[in-house]
Amino acid sequence: MTGTARSPRARYREQTRAEIKEIALRQLAEGGTAAVALTRIAKEVGLSGPALYRYFDSRDALLTDLIRDAYADLAAAVGRAADALVPDTGPRARLQALAAAVRAWAVAEPHRYLLIQGTPVPGYTAPPDTLDSARGVLGPFLPAFADGRPSAAVRPVAAQMTGWAERDAAVAEWVRRHVPAGAEGAALAGAVLAWSHLHGAIGLEVSGQFEGMGHEGATLLAAQIDSLADTFGLA
Amino acid sequence: MTGTARSPRARYREQTRAEIKEIALRQLAEGGTAAVALTRIAKEVGLSGPALYRYFDSRDALLTDLIRDAYADLAAAVGRAADALVPDTGPRARLQALAAAVRAWAVAEPHRYLLIQGTPVPGYTAPPDTLDSARGVLGPFLPAFADGRPSAAVRPVAAQMTGWAERDAAVAEWVRRHVPAGAEGAALAGAVLAWSHLHGAIGLEVSGQFEGMGHEGATLLAAQIDSLADTFGLA
DNA sequence: TCGCAACAGTTAGAGACTGTAACTCTTACG
DNA sequence: CGTAAGAGTTACAGTCTCTAACTGTTGCGA
Numbered sequence A, B: 001m002t003g004t005a006r007s008p009r010a011r012y013r014e015q016t017r018a019e020i021k022e023i024a025l026r027q028l029a030e031g032g033t034a035a036v037a038l039t040r041i042a043k044e045v046g047l048s049g050p051a052l053y054r055y056f057d058s059r060d061a062l063l064t065d066l067i068r069d070a071y072a073d074l075a076a077a078v079g080r081a082a083d084a085l086v087p088d089t090g091p092r093a094r095l096q097a098l099a100a101a102v103r104a105w106a107v108a109e110p111h112r113y114l115l116i117q118g119t120p121v122p123g124y125t126a127p128p129d130t131l132d133s134a135r136g137v138l139g140p141f142l143p144a145f146a147d148g149r150p151s152a153a154v155r156p157v158a159a160q161m162t163g164w165a166e167r168d169a170a171v172a173e174w175v176r177r178h179v180p181a182g183a184e185g186a187a188l189a190g191a192v193l194a195w196s197h198l199h200g201a202i203g204l205e206v207s208g209q210f211e212g213m214g215h216e217g218a219t220l221l222a223a224q225i226d227s228l229a230d231t232f233g234l235a
Numbered sequence C: 001t002c003g004c005a006a007c008a009g010t011t012a013g014a015g016a017c018t019g020t021a022a023c024t025c026t027t028a029c030g
Numbered sequence D: 001c002g003t004a005a006g007a008g009t010t011a012c013a014g015t016c017t018c019t020a021a022c023t024g025t026t027g028c029g030a
Helices: A008-031 A038-045 A049-054 A059-083 A091-108 A110-117 A130-145 A152-167 A169-178 A184-206 A218-231 B008-031 B038-045 B049-054 B059-083 B091-108 B110-117 B130-145 B155-167 B169-178 B184-206 B218-231
Strands: none
Touching: A008 A038, A008 A059, A008 A110, A038 A049, A059 A091, A059 A110, A059 A130, A091 A110, A091 A130, A091 A184, A091 A218, A110 A184, A130 A169, A130 A184, A152 A169, A152 A184, A152 B218, A169 A184, A184 A218, A184 B184, A184 B218, A218 B155, A218 B184, A218 B218, B008 B038, B008 B059, B008 B110, B038 B049, B059 B091, B059 B110, B059 B130, B091 B110, B091 B130, B091 B184, B091 B218, B110 B184, B130 B169, B130 B184, B155 B169, B155 B184, B169 B184, B184 B218
């Protein structure tokens, strides 16, 4: 690996950065984004205030790093779930497994999920690599739709997605890494729809809007994913 | 109406509160929740700092008020859309119209939508009347599912919803106001699923995650709602 | 081996913000 | 018309981000 162990100084630096992030995550879990305060982190790590600016350009930079980490972590979780599937898993079961993996990650670390999905923090500091990160999460979903036959309801989406893949070479290349040629539109549409379903069901659950009702979460998401599989005629 | 004009003092008070909220909304639109600052509001309204605490107990109280207003506004928009439907509108068309109304409101005022759907602000200060507010938005969706036949995919959700309605009298009463008896489970399931679909598609669009792709938003939501109508066998 | 540049850390402080305390002026109303 | 409630004020304590200017340390090349 690159960057793991260079000079002793660089190693120490990485270690301190990691410690800062760890404390920031704890604060995030305890009080949301607003509770992440550099001064308090500094106190906890035994440094005095401005020293943290040696490690992060600003509070926003720290949060951005946290966001990137969360995306990577989620993508890894999804990837692990995909790898754990037995080879002859049907597309429907694959979909359910991947969706469950996303939800499990989100429920286990709600604050980190909210960090990803909520409005970033200040204005719209959408980092440019957000799209790539989303691709990392969504990639394993693509193959499930390779043999899908989109119903009339979602065919307009598939058409738009085909157009997108034709215009954007990077996207086309990404899709082609997961899916045989010819199925780009359907696969993309399926992935985006899956994303939207995940965002809806998990977002509601994680922001605690399912308090009164006998908590389902898993049931709701499973139902939506099952419907999605129906919509694409998956086996 | 009650509370419109009482004493001259009370009237002035209401006026000032309204002015404060107006400025707060502008700040919200310009820089997100973090940009709403009492001191700057005070400066703009011509008062000096702590005077605002005569009108709002705290910054959070102000934001909570903004959230309540946003919910009420959205519910009103949905209600208006429902009232505008011609009497013999089919359930599928009704669903599409209501969903489009929600999306239109959200796209017109993204910051207010994010205020509603995102993590409130600090921790989880979920106001107790959030559920009622959500009901106000969701109520008009219920009748669309009165004659619905949930598919196997969503039947587990309907079952859970039936159980919920049996346990929670307030919910049961609310549902019964919109839907004939016997259809509670299906109607509730449809409404919650619709909510989740809306949350997913609109949330992604409003947080700007659809940048690269040929912007759809409306297409995606329409497709999801159409699928939902399929799932419930709506005409 | 030594010198110095890059690095890690410090204190001091400016500026924005939330919220409290103590006080004064004004006005509605009994 | 006297007074209590309300609207507003200044002063201030405390938290936070971030900059400036300075000091101590370390590792690396000459």
